[in-house]
Amino acid sequence: MLIRKAPDLTYADITPRSVYLDRRKFLRAMGLVGATAAAGKGLFDLAWPPETALAATQFSGLIKSPFSTTEKQNTLNDVSHYNNFYEFGSEKSDPAKNAQNFKTSPWTVSVEGEVKTARKFTVDEILKLAPLEERIYRHRCVERWSIVVPWIGFSLSVLLKLVEPTPKARYVAFQTFYDPRQMPEAKYGGIDFPYVEGLRLDEAMNPLALLCVGMYGETLPPQDGAPVRMVIPWKYGYKSIKSMVKIRFQEKEPPTTWNRYSSSEYGFYSNVNPNVDHPRWSQAKERRLGEIFTRNTVIFNGYGDQVASMYNGMDLKKFH
Ligand code: MTE
Numbered sequence: 666m667l668i669r670k671a672p673d674l675t676y677a678d679i680t681p682r683s684v685y686l687d688r689r690k691f692l693r694a695m696g697l698v699g700a701t702a703a704a705g706k707g708l709f710d711l712a713w714p715p716e717t718a719l720a721a722t723q724f725s726g727l728i729k730s731p732f733s734t735t736e737k738q739n740t741l742n743d744v745s746h747y748n749n750f751y752e753f754g755s756e757k758s759d760p761a762k763n764a765q766n767f768k769t770s771p772w773t774v775s776v777e778g779e780v781k782t783a784r785k786f787t788v789d790e791i792l793k794l795a796p797l798e799e800r801i802y803r804h805r806c807v808e809r810w811s812i813v814v815p816w817i818g819f820s821l822s823v824l825l826k827l828v829e830p831t832p833k834a835r836y837v838a839f840q841t842f843y844d845p846r847q848m849p850e851a852k853y854g855g856i857d858f859p860y861v862e863g864l865r866l867d868e869a870m871n872p873l874a875l876l877c878v879g880m881y882g883e884t885l886p887p888q889d890g891a892p893v894r895m896v897i898p899w900k901y902g903y904k905s906i907k908s909m910v911k912i913r914f915q916e917k918e919p920p921t922t923w924n925r926y927s928s929s930e931y932g933f934y935s936n937v938n939p940n941v942d943h944p945r946w947s948q949a950k951e952r953r954l955g956e957i958f959t960r961n962t963v964i965f966n967g968y969g970d971q972v973a974s975m976y977n978g979m980d981l982k983k984f985h
Contacts, residue, residue: 722883724797724817732873732971733801739812741881743954748888749806750907751854752843760888763850767887769908774893778838778913781829788892792878794827795819799882800875805937805966806902809959811951816896817879822870830866830914837869838862838919839895840911856926862906863919863933864897865975873898873971899968901935932985936976937966941985 750760753767774791777783786794797817805811825837843859845851851858868874875896878885885891890907897904903923913919923931930944939949939962950959965972976984 724879724882724884726797727799727817727882728796730798730800733799733815734803734813734967736801736803736813738801738815739954744812744814744880745886745889747810747812747954749808749902750888750890751856752841752848752851752858752860752908753888754850755854759850761886764887767847767891767908769887769891772842772892772910774909774912776824776828776912776914778915779831779834780914781831782827784828786824788878791824791876791893795823797878800896802875802896802898803966804896804898804902804905805951805962807931807935807943807948809946809948809951809962810954812954814880814896815882816875816877817882818875818877818896820872821874821876821895822872824876825869825912825914828914833916834914835866836915836918837864837866838911838913838915839864839906839909840913841906842908842910856922860906860922861919862895862904862921864904865918866914867975868897868972871972871975873968899936899965899972901937903931904935934976934981934984936964936972936981936985937962938964938981938985940964941982 746761747757748760749757750764753760753763770788772788773785775783775785796819798819799815799817801813801815803811803813839862841858841860843851848858864874875898877890877894877896878892880889885894893909894907895905895909918933921931921933924933937948942948948962951962952959
């Protein structure tokens with residue numbers, strides 16, 4: 666099986682898992698999968714070499730991150746079939762159905778604003794910026810479900826440092842790709858698009874803030890934010906913006922999608938905090954996907970040692 670090391674991998678080489686799975690469906694429909702089993706490898710190879718398609722979805726040589734939790738991981742199936750991605754519908758099962766044909770290549774991320782060297786990065790360029798790590802993070806949604814996911818990527822700070830922020834840069838704004846033709850369900854979502862998010866500069870530079878290009882050893886499925894997204898493990902899930910196309914350094918606090926929608930319910934900071942209720946529900950407990958019983962939510966989602974000092978002296982009720 667051909668597996669190339671991540672730095673040699675070209676994003677154009679990567680076959681999305683969905684495409685690969687669809688090919689298998691197609692082959693099965695043609696009776697080719699069964700025929701291959703009977704005839705050995707040859708026929709299948711002729712039809713569509715499965716090794717190449719499968720191998721191309723995988724990363725190898727991933728570094729194990731010291732930031733990883735040892736808690737039990739959710740399955741890829743769970744994590745890719747219970748999603749929030751309002752561009753593709755507002756039901757948890759919608760993105761898995763509606764994002765399958767989302768065109769995620771070619772793709773560039775523009776890094777601009779208060780920087781010395783504004784730059785556009787292709788996904789290939791991003792993949793080469795740093796060794797890819799597997800980081801197993803807890804991820805807590807404001808709707809009280811949580812998951813444990815082996816994400817792939819590296820600290821966002823690697824990319825941010827490259828463009829040399831000016832002294833005026835105090836915040837970092839993020840923006841998702843938006844195309845109503847590819848995302849016709851977005852108009853029923855009730856929120857404005859493009860989806861936008863933001864962090865204070867020190868939060869964005871915190872090593873835990875992950876620039877994420879994959880999960881479970883593979884490239885991201887479209888419904889999980891392909892080809893590149895953020896994962897901010899100490900904040901509610903909505904801060905972890907998907908399918909990013911723009912990162913902008915600025916002096917002023919940027920607007921954020923859910924805060925615009927309802928500022929009393931969704932603050933700019935959105936740190937996981939069992940002591941600050943959402944106006945319509947308590948945040949004291951959460952349910953891990955696939956489990957029956959709830960568990961206690963932990964402040965900063967359990968990442969307090971690495972992040973709490975950034976909020977010293979702040980009233981976390983006011984700055985929720
Ligand atoms: N990013 C975009 N562009 N659009 C969205 O609707 N939803 C957010 C966040 N990022 C969202 C988004 C919310 S509410 C959550 S909980 C997480 O994505 C969910 O990530 P997951 O589906 O990979 O678990």
